[in-house]
Amino acid sequence: MGLNYQAVGWNPQKKVYDRILVLGVLLYLIVFIVGGFIFFPTATIETLLIRAFGTAAMVLLHIILMIGPLCRLDTRFLPLLYNRRHMGVTMFLTALIHAFLVTMQYHAIGDANPIVSIFTANTAVDSLGGFPFQPLGFFALIILFLMAATSHDFWLRNLTPPVWKILHMGVYLAYLLLVGHVVLGVLQAETSPIPAVAMAVGIVLVVGLHIAAGYRDKVRVKERAHGTDYIDVCGVFEIPEKRARIVSMSGERVAIFKYDGKISAISNVCRHQNGPLGEGKIIDGCVTCPWHGFQYRPEDGRAPAPFEDKVPTFRVKLRGDRVMLHPIPNPPGTPVEPAVIGVDGGRR
Amino acid sequence: MKPHEDKEFYVGYTEKAPPGIAKYVRLHVILMLLAVAATSLVLVMSQRPPDPGVFEFGTYRNFEGWIVEEPFPMLRMERPGRAYQSPTHSLYTLVVFGKFSANNAVKGLNGKKVRLKGSMIYRDDQIMLEVSDDPIEVLEDPGFPKDDLFGRDLGKITLAGEIVDSKCFLGVMKPGNLKVHKACAVRCISGGIPPALVVKDKEGNARYFILVSPEGRAMNKEVLDMVAEPVRVTGKAVGYDNLTLLYTDPRDIVITR
Numbered sequence: 001m002g003l004n005y006q007a008v009g010w011n012p013q014k015k016v017y018d019r020i021l022v023l024g025v026l027l028y029l030i031v032f033i034v035g036g037f038i039f040f041p042t043a044t045i046e047t048l049l050i051r052a053f054g055t056a057a058m059v060l061l062h063i064i065l066m067i068g069p070l071c072r073l074d075t076r077f078l079p080l081l082y083n084r085r086h087m088g089v090t091m092f093l094t095a096l097i098h099a100f101l102v103t104m105q106y107h108a109i110g111d112a113n114p115i116v117s118i119f120t121a122n123t124a125v126d127s128l129g130g131f132p133f134q135p136l137g138f139f140a141l142i143i144l145f146l147m148a149a150t151s152h153d154f155w156l157r158n159l160t161p162p163v164w165k166i167l168h169m170g171v172y173l174a175y176l177l178l179v180g181h182v183v184l185g186v187l188q189a190e191t192s193p194i195p196a197v198a199m200a201v202g203i204v205l206v207v208g209l210h211i212a213a214g215y216r217d218k219v220r221v222k223e224r225a226h227g228t229d230y231i232d233v234c235g236v237f238e239i240p241e242k243r244a245r246i247v248s249m250s251g252e253r254v255a256i257f258k259y260d261g262k263i264s265a266i267s268n269v270c271r272h273q274n275g276p277l278g279e280g281k282i283i284d285g286c287v288t289c290p291w292h293g294f295q296y297r298p299e300d301g302r303a304p305a306p307f308e309d310k311v312p313t314f315r316v317k318l319r320g321d322r323v324m325l326h327p328i329p330n331p332p333g334t335p336v337e338p339a340v341i342g343v344d345g346g347r348r
Numbered sequence: 349m350k351p352h353e354d355k356e357f358y359v360g361y362t363e364k365a366p367p368g369i370a371k372y373v374r375l376h377v378i379l380m381l382l383a384v385a386a387t388s389l390v391l392v393m394s395q396r397p398p399d400p401g402v403f404e405f406g407t408y409r410n411f412e413g414w415i416v417e418e419p420f421p422m423l424r425m426e427r428p429g430r431a432y433q434s435p436t437h438s439l440y441t442l443v444v445f446g447k448f449s450a451n452n453a454v455k456g457l458n459g460k461k462v463r464l465k466g467s468m469i470y471r472d473d474q475i476m477l478e479v480s481d482d483p484i485e486v487l488e489d490p491g492f493p494k495d496d497l498f499g500r501d502l503g504k505i506t507l508a509g510e511i512v513d514s515k516c517f518l519g520v521m522k523p524g525n526l527k528v529h530k531a532c533a534v535r536c537i538s539g540g541i542p543p544a545l546v547v548k549d550k551e552g553n554a555r556y557f558i559l560v561s562p563e564g565r566a567m568n569k570e571v572l573d574m575v576a577e578p579v580r581v582t583g584k585a586v587g588y589d590n591l592t593l594l595y596t597d598p599r600d601i602v603i604t605r
Contacts, residue, residue, distance in 0.1 A: 031388040076372040082360030109446030110535035121531035189526040194394035281357040293359045
């Protein structure tokens, strides 16, 4: 959460995260380049650099794409998600170095503009085997650039969260383009099956984790049929203290929190990056998003002063020990009287 | 809710992560770093071994010989200490820095004996020189050894192979062929570097045929669409010193993919 924007809002955990990130990238590059010269003494440094940065970017992209579903499956991975944007920017810079080296090596100092050459040197679009793979990488890099350039909360606020989220879902399109870039490019020139197997393992991990996380979500959050009146969504005892139960009604997810003998319901979607508020916790009287710690008061869905973010609220009441939820959302930030739990766990 | 979720909750902007979560993440980050290093090692080891060509980048030597301008720039040099029945001369193809032939550098010097400075690029029996920017020095002309530059007619043949740009394939780039190198090969051939048909036998030994038109002119733009593809080429092969030229019509080059 921030009122004033700064390049990076450093805190101790971000510093640790970035140090490990840089260490990981350097480790990968050093092993690749030093190993390259040990195993292939006649290799050229340009080729090793191109391949080291290209494969490092792909490995990073796989890690980035796996963090989301991993966190859905086990919340103990959330520290990897918290600063994932830095990993995204690092991945873009790594891919940019790869693209720069490739363009200089294969397209520059010739009889055509290097960028134009990327699109004109190979025009066999009618053939799968000969299909030009470099433009696929070019377009993926443009998407990654847009994402890296707008990764800051300044852009999130100014583009609005829905637009920002759609833009950043572009990572899946970029991934698809990059898989094509690899499969139609370097894999066609290699004789060992190992690079192809590595690519296949990466795809299976990314797709498999997404399917597993989606399945878990579907099992955990049941869709409720509803009309325009209160509906019975769960028992009071089913909600842990200072935590929530998430219910879904016609695709709209609602987080029903129990805290200090009260029940309140707000939208499950954090205004920041659509984080699942219902997987958060009440800290200092506020619902705290598990992704980046954005906070909202459960009674009115408003962030505590001086912040101004707000989410829709929902009316709740108790019938015995059952929680009754009104399915029509109130406008964001609308105060709603919490339902008070009686000593017997039901309505007082 | 899982048991650990009840006890601990992670907030990124606090000083420290809760101990249980921190321990769990630390273990997995260490495993991830090991996996990253292992992936890097496996990927680098599984690469196709680099081609055996050599480019003496940055090392310039003086060479003396006679300039041949057509169909592409060459330097004809006497072979020292030649073996019995081996060619008396060698033809070194000439290129300049980047993806260009040496057409401009040797213009008007056809048949003249010169001294020039260049970096060697070589693979098998093929040698190329990347001519430096230094001026080419014309020497006292004792006469071009034209009389013995006769072509040896090797007959009409059909060959299967790959069209490469001779500069990269001989040693400038590794790899200097196949699809990953196609864009570069197209730029080089488009810039005047002689296109060569590389034909490999079962053991991987390469033979080189530089492609020229049926009239013996340079044929670069005409082959661009066929570069880095498996092709079958029919033409007349003629040997000159250590080089073999394949006189062919672009219509006789067929992509076999």
